[in-house]
Amino acid sequence: MLSIVIPVLNEVRTLPSVLVAVSRALPEVDKEILLVDDGSVDGTREWIRATFPDDRRAVSHMSIDSGGNFVCNGGPAAARITVRALYHERNRGKGAGLTTGLAAATGDVIVVQDADLEYDPQDWRPMYDLIVNQKAAHVVYGSRFKGRRMGRAKFISFQQAAANWVISTLFGLLYWKWISDIEVCYKMFTKEVNDTLEITCADFGCEIQISAQIVRARRWDMREVPIGYRGRTAKEGKKINWRDGVKALGYLLRFRVAG
Numbered sequence: 001m002l003s004i005v006i007p008v009l010n011e012v013r014t015l016p017s018v019l020v021a022v023s024r025a026l027p028e029v030d031k032e033i034l035l036v037d038d039g040s041v042d043g044t045r046e047w048i049r050a051t052f053p054d055d056r057r058a059v060s061h062m063s064i065d066s067g068g069n070f071v072c073n074g075g076p077a078a079a080r081i082t083v084r085a086l087y088h089e090r091n092r093g094k095g096a097g098l099t100t101g102l103a104a105a106t107g108d109v110i111v112v113q114d115a116d117l118e119y120d121p122q123d124w125r126p127m128y129d130l131i132v133n134q135k136a137a138h139v140v141y142g143s144r145f146k147g148r149r150m151g152r153a154k155f156i157s158f159q160q161a162a163a164n165w166v167i168s169t170l171f172g173l174l175y176w177k178w179i180s181d182i183e184v185c186y187k188m189f190t191k192e193v194n195d196t197l198e199i200t201c202a203d204f205g206c207e208i209q210i211s212a213q214i215v216r217a218r219r220w221d222m223r224e225v226p227i228g229y230r231g232r233t234a235k236e237g238k239k240i241n242w243r244d245g246v247k248a249l250g251y252l253l254r255f256r257v258a259g
Contacts, residue, residue, distance in 0.1 A: 001030040002128070003107030007097025008035055010042040011115035016070035018115055023062040023072075023081055025121035026128060030080045034101045039091035048085050055085045095206030099199045108132075111188040119185055123227040127188045130223050138193050138220040141179060142186030142227035149226070156231035167248050171208070174256045177215045179224065183207050183248075186227055193220055205251040212255035 004022055008015060015035075022033060035052070037045045051070065060077030064070060072083075086100055102110065109131055111124060119142075127140040145165070147153035155161040164183050172178040187210065196217060201209045214220055 001032055001107040001109075002026065002124075003032045003034060003105035003110045004113050005034050005098060005101030005105060005110060006036065006113045006115050007038055007094050007101065008040060008044055008048070008115040009038045009091065009094075009097075010040045010044055012040070012042050012044040012047050014116045015044060015047070016064060017117060018113070019070070019072075019083075020062045020064055021117075021121045022113060023059075025124050026079075028078050029128070031082070032105065032107050033081065033083045034086060034104055035083065036086045036088070036097040036101045038088045038093070038097045045087065052083050052085045057083045059083060093202035093206075094204055095199055095209070096202040098206055098210075099202075102194055102197060102199070105191075105194060108191050109188060110191065110194050112185055114185045118230055120228045123186065123225070124188065126225045127186070130225070131188065131190060136221065137223040139187070139189040139214055139222045141181060141188075141222070141224045142184050143181040143224045144184055144227060144229040145180045146224065146226035147228055152226065153229035154231060155229070160231060167208075167252070170249070170252050171211065174252055175212065175215045177222075179211060179215075179222070181224070182211050184227070187211075189214070189220075201251065203247070205247060208248060208251045209255050 006018070019033070035048055037048055051072070058074060059072040059081050060074050062070070062072045084104065086104060088096065088100070098112065109128065111127070113119070113121065123142055127142065130137045130140050144153040144155070164181065168180055168182045171182045193214065197210060197213055199206050199209055214222065
């Protein structure tokens with residue numbers, strides 16, 4: 001089973017479409033979707049409670065109907081989908097959302113998914129194949145930089161691309177492991193890897209902490225695959241900003257010394 005951890009903060013407009021896309025990826029694979037609402041105040045929490053009132057719901061199909069309404073139902077399907085809803089009483093940060101979701105995940109393989117539309121879950125196919133079918137990796141990262149070279153990924157600005165490149169380059173120098181896109185959302189790994197992670201960083205620094213713990217363990221085979229990406233602006237709901245980039249530099253040093 002594949003566990004999909006989705007930290008959610010104020011994404012009532014995009015979450016239904018994300019869930020439809022997630023449900024259609026790897027259609028033959030049983031899925032566990034873990035929605036972690038991190039104190040949303042835009043109606044997201046109310047939408048989740050209304051759609052998944054029992055905090056756990058088995059469904060077979062998800063879609064958006066002609067009226068723009070989200071529809072999910074049971075019935076025969078190639079694979080089972082279970083949706084679990086988890087809630088933070090206040091906003092605590094993406095890292096806190098991941099901590100909650102990863103602790104609740106029960107799948108053999110886990111992947112992180114944002115609640116916006118920047119990423120396409122169809123890109124999971126080669127990631128999952130490397131881990132489950134080829135057994136060539138314990139951890140697979142998507143790479144927006146590799147995807148950009150194929151014309152599939154678009155950063156919102158030169159500054160965003162440059163900042164991500166700098167952080168990834170410094171990570172390689174400090175940790176002696178080259179990963180082209182440390183800050184990418186799409187990180188897929190086995191349950192065994194998940195069991196070793198201990199995320200203490202509540203904000204976006206979790207991306208560096210996860211990578212640092214995986215690399216410092218020196219026991220996991222890692223791969224990268226090109227993925228698509230459509231960056232969104234702050235007006236469209238983008239939450240990470242230049243301050244998080246500055247903080248990332250401190251986290252690179254901090255997690256080099258301690259996990």
